[in-house]
Amino acid sequence: xxxxxxxxxxxxxxxxxxxxxxxxxxxxxxxxxxxxxxxxxxxxxxxxxxxxxxxxxxxxxxxxxxxxxxxxxxxxxxxxxxxxxxxxxxxxxxxxxxxxxxxxxxxxxxxxxxxxxxxxxxxxxxxxxxxxxxxxxxxxxxxxxxxxxxxxxxxxxxxxxxxxxxxxxxxxxxxxxxxxxxxxxxxxxxxxxxxxxxxxxxxxxxxxxxxxxxxxxxxxxxxxxxxxxxxxxxxxxxxxxxxxxxxxxxxxxxxxxxxxxxxxxxxxxxxxxx
Amino acid sequence: xxxxxxxxxxxxxxxxxxxxxxxxxxxxxxxxxxxxxxxxxxxxxxxxxxxxxxxxxxxxxxxxxxxxxxxxxxxxxxxxxxxxxxxxxxxxxxxxxxxxxxxxxxxxxxxxxxxxxxxxxxxxxxxxxxxxxxxxxxxxxxxxxxxxxxxxxxxxxxxxxxxxxxxxxxxxxxxxxxxxxxxxxxxxxxxxxxxxxxxxxxxxxxxxxxxxxxxxxxxxxxxxxxxxxxxxxxxxxxxxxxxxxxxxxxxxxxxxxxxxxxxxxxxxxxxxxxxxxxxxxxxxxxxxxxxxxxxxxxxxxxxxxxxxxxxxxxx
Numbered sequence: 217x218x219x220x221x222x223x224x225x226x227x228x229x230x231x232x233x234x235x236x237x238x239x240x241x242x243x244x245x246x247x248x249x250x251x252x253x254x255x256x257x258x259x260x261x262x263x264x265x266x267x268x269x270x271x272x273x274x275x276x277x278x279x280x281x282x283x284x285x286x287x288x289x290x291x292x293x294x295x296x297x298x299x300x301x302x303x304x305x306x307x308x309x310x311x312x313x314x315x316x317x318x319x320x321x322x323x324x325x326x327x328x329x330x331x332x333x334x335x336x337x338x339x340x341x342x343x344x345x346x347x348x349x350x351x352x353x354x355x356x357x358x359x360x361x362x363x364x365x366x367x368x369x370x371x372x373x374x375x376x377x378x379x380x381x382x383x384x385x386x387x388x389x390x391x392x393x394x395x396x397x398x399x400x401x402x403x404x405x406x407x408x409x410x411x412x413x414x415x416x417x418x419x420x421x422x423x424x425x426x427x428x429x430x431x432x433x434x435x436x437x438x439x440x441x442x443x444x445x446x447x448x449x450x451x452x453x454x455x456x457x458x459x460x461x462x463x464x465x466x467x468x469x470x471x472x473x474x475x476x477x478x479x480x481x482x483x484x485x486x487x488x489x490x
Numbered sequence: 491x492x493x494x495x496x497x498x499x500x501x502x503x504x505x506x507x508x509x510x511x512x513x514x515x516x517x518x519x520x521x522x523x524x525x526x527x528x529x530x531x532x533x534x535x536x537x538x539x540x541x542x543x544x545x546x547x548x549x550x551x552x553x554x555x556x557x558x559x560x561x562x563x564x565x566x567x568x569x570x571x572x573x574x575x576x577x578x579x580x581x582x583x584x585x586x587x588x589x590x591x592x593x594x595x596x597x598x599x600x601x602x603x604x605x606x607x608x609x610x611x612x613x614x615x616x617x618x619x620x621x622x623x624x625x626x627x628x629x630x631x632x633x634x635x636x637x638x639x640x641x642x643x644x645x646x647x648x649x650x651x652x653x654x655x656x657x658x659x660x661x662x663x664x665x666x667x668x669x670x671x672x673x674x675x676x677x678x679x680x681x682x683x684x685x686x687x688x689x690x691x692x693x694x695x696x697x698x699x700x701x702x703x704x705x706x707x708x709x710x711x712x713x714x715x716x717x718x719x720x721x722x723x724x725x726x727x728x729x730x731x732x733x734x735x736x737x738x739x740x741x742x743x744x745x746x747x748x749x750x751x752x753x754x755x756x757x758x759x760x761x762x763x764x765x766x767x768x769x770x771x772x773x774x775x776x777x778x779x780x781x782x783x784x785x786x787x788x789x790x791x792x793x794x795x796x797x798x799x800x801x802x803x804x805x
Contacts, residue, residue: 228606229613235603236620238678242635245646249638259649260638306531309524321528328539330791332739334760335784338549338556338767338777339542362538365531381519388519397519398527423628426741430764441630445746448634455638462631473626477619480626481686 243463250460254453274454275447275461280435284443285465287432291353291439292421295360299417300410302361303368308398310369311376312384322373328366333427344431351434359427364417375409376402415480422469440465543784549777556773568778578779581750581757585786587669588676588744588758589737595677596733597726600684605718607685608692618689622682629679633746636675637662640747665755668748672756676743680736684729691725692718727798731791738790739783759783 245260251267252258275281310322340359341350349355379402387397425441432438438446444465448458473480550568554561572578603621607614624632639646640661648658661667695718703713741760744750750757750765757765759779767776 228610232603232606232610232617235599235681236617239621239624241646242624242632242639245638246635257644260644260646261649302531302534306528309520309527312520313522313524318525321532325531325535328535330735330788331539331543332760332783332787334739334741334763335780335787336539336542336546337763337780338773339545339780340538341767342549342773343538343542343545358534358538362534365534369531385519394521394524419626423630425628425630425745426760429745430768441628441742444628444634445630448630448637448746449749455641458634459638462634466627466631469626469628473623481618481622 246459246463249456250463252456254456268456271454271456271460272464274457275464279447279451279457279461280438280443281440281447281461281464283435284438284440285468287353287437288422288440289468291356291360292418294353295357295364295421296414296418298357298361299364299368300413302365303372303413304403304406304410305398306365306369307372307376308402311373312381322369325366325369329370333363337427337430340427341430349431351432351437353437356428356431356437356439359431360417360421360424363427364420368413368417371409371413372406375406379405411479412482415476419469419480546777546780546784549774550781552774554774554777555771556767556776557771561774564774568775569782571775572778572782577754577757578759578762580754581759581762582782584669584755584757585738585740585759588673588740589734589790591673592677592680592737592740593730593733595673596681596684597729599677599681600729601688601722603681603685604688604692605714608689618685621685624679625682627679629676629742630746632675632679633743636671637747640671662748663752665752668752668756672740672743672747675747676737676740679743680733684733687725687729687732688722691722695721723798727794730798731794734790734794735787738787759786 248260248263250271251269252264253268253270256264256268258264306325310318310325344350344355344359347355349358384397384401387401392400423441424439425445428439429442429445432442444458444461447461451458549561551563551565552561553564553567607618610617642648642658642660642663645661647661651658659667661671699717699721700713703717708716739760740758741764744756744758744761745764748756750761754762760783763776763779763783766772766779770776
């Protein structure tokens with residue numbers, strides 16, 4: 217630290233450390249509560265002498281947490297891939313053929329970012345019921361793709377516009393068709409923006425709760441966020457099991473964050489800034 | 491990634507303008523049939539975004555209960571009912587508190603953290619990662635863990651108070667305290683977003699400015715006020731829009747921590763929509779609240795975008 221006196225330095229580190237600690241505390245209490253039996257009434261500040269695994273077992277068996285993680289993995293994977301593919305396809309003509317009509321289409325798609333999911337809960341639920349999409353994975357996948365696609369189109373379009381046209385031009389002169397140009401030339405150049413889109417959509421869909429809590433109500437289809445919330449609500453007298461379920465459900469995201477921390481933060485910022 | 495840039499000779503934009511010969515060349519590289527690529531997405535949006543918006547407005551003009559086959563057109567009765575609905579008014583006020591309260595805390599704390607982290611040499615990336623961590627976690631999960639802090643029996647906060655001999659508080663059974671807790675939890679969870687936005691903004695401030703100010707004998711506070719703050723304007727705009735819109739849409743934390751209770755005192759508009767539809771079977775009325783939420787978000791976005799500069803931070 218430049219030009220800061222030693223006591224000021226100490227104060228700064230103390231403040232930063234305090235906030236960082238505050239951010240970690242909930243996880244610490246989750247950990248201590250999850251590893252104590254229900255009969256252990258010691259404070260959550262106290263770490264247990266030995267770890268009690270029964271809460272994790274209860275979470276797995278009664279809370280169907282493993283099944284929910286599997287469901288979330290499926291929904292997140294399929295939705296994220298669809299968001300990336302559809303996003304890139306949709307953005308291409310919008311980035312390369314800037315006609316008045318396409319500008320209008322683009323503006324309409326971008327303005328969809330504003331719609332809060334809950335504001336259309338009644339009509340959306342009714343529509344899904346009519347289509348037979350309630351309590352199905354395809355139903356929630358369709359909703360997740362629709363919800364995440366506008367931002368993806370925005371990011372892909374901005375990125376494609378920053379790519380030089382000359383490469384596509386050269387390929388066309390050499391006789392490549394539009395599909396060939398798209399698959400062979402354009403798609404390989406999209407890796408950085410695809411990482412951003414995939415991280416934003418993937419984390420958002422894994423954590424999604426507002427819609428999935430209403431649209432997925434069977435144990436077989438429920439994803440992780442509504443499963444944890446439901447289990448938490450049903451375990452009023454057993455917070456240890458609820459904490460165990462919560463902890464298990466963050467492991468996948470935490471692992472991904474640990475390994476891809478830099479691109480996670482960068483991706484999230486890029487997504488939010490545009 | 492910038493949207494605006496200087497036109498390049500091979501740009502579509504400049505190719506379209508000059509003359510017919512060049513235009514035909516562009517359209518051979520990017521023929522009209524390329525537009526088919528966005529048709530699948532448009533179909534998806536038409537069915538699952540636009541149609542629900544329209545059908546939501548039309549449902550909001552009925553007395554539908556959500557399951558029966560019959561529903562009657564009742565005009566603007568649902569909207570008139572909203573005006574005298576104490577529960578809705580509370581939810582609307584709460585939503586504004588959640589939005590504005592979180593936004594203020596996040597700006598102050600986020601900017602403070604960014605300014606300090608920007609000058610810290612050792613441990614900066616670790617601290618940044620830890621402070622940012624909750625952003626990645628589902629608010630549902632964080633809510634269950636915060637419940638362990640704020641619950642009455644065996645809650646971490648009450649245990650801490652007991653050490654100092656203070657009385658136990660039922661944090662989540664009181665409306666005012668419940669609302670405060672929700673604002674704090676939401677602010678802390680997403681303060682990392684403001685922090686990294688401000689960090690990106692600070693890194694864009696040329697160091698020469700500070701050096702020049704220092705030569706002129708400016709104090710730290712003086713250069714902060716007249717160099718840093720004005721140059722952070724785009725970062726302010728971005729962060730405020732993001733935090734306020736997120737706060738106005740708040741659903742997860744409320745649902746998990748208080749479920750809108752005690753009574754209906756901590757509901758946000760979003761959680762009220764769910765409860766009105768599924769617990770009270772008032773689908774038409776719930777649809778009307780949904781329309782209000784939509785209008786609120788759109789209005790907030792437009793007002794903010796015209797108040798704050800539309801310029802955004804470049805990464």
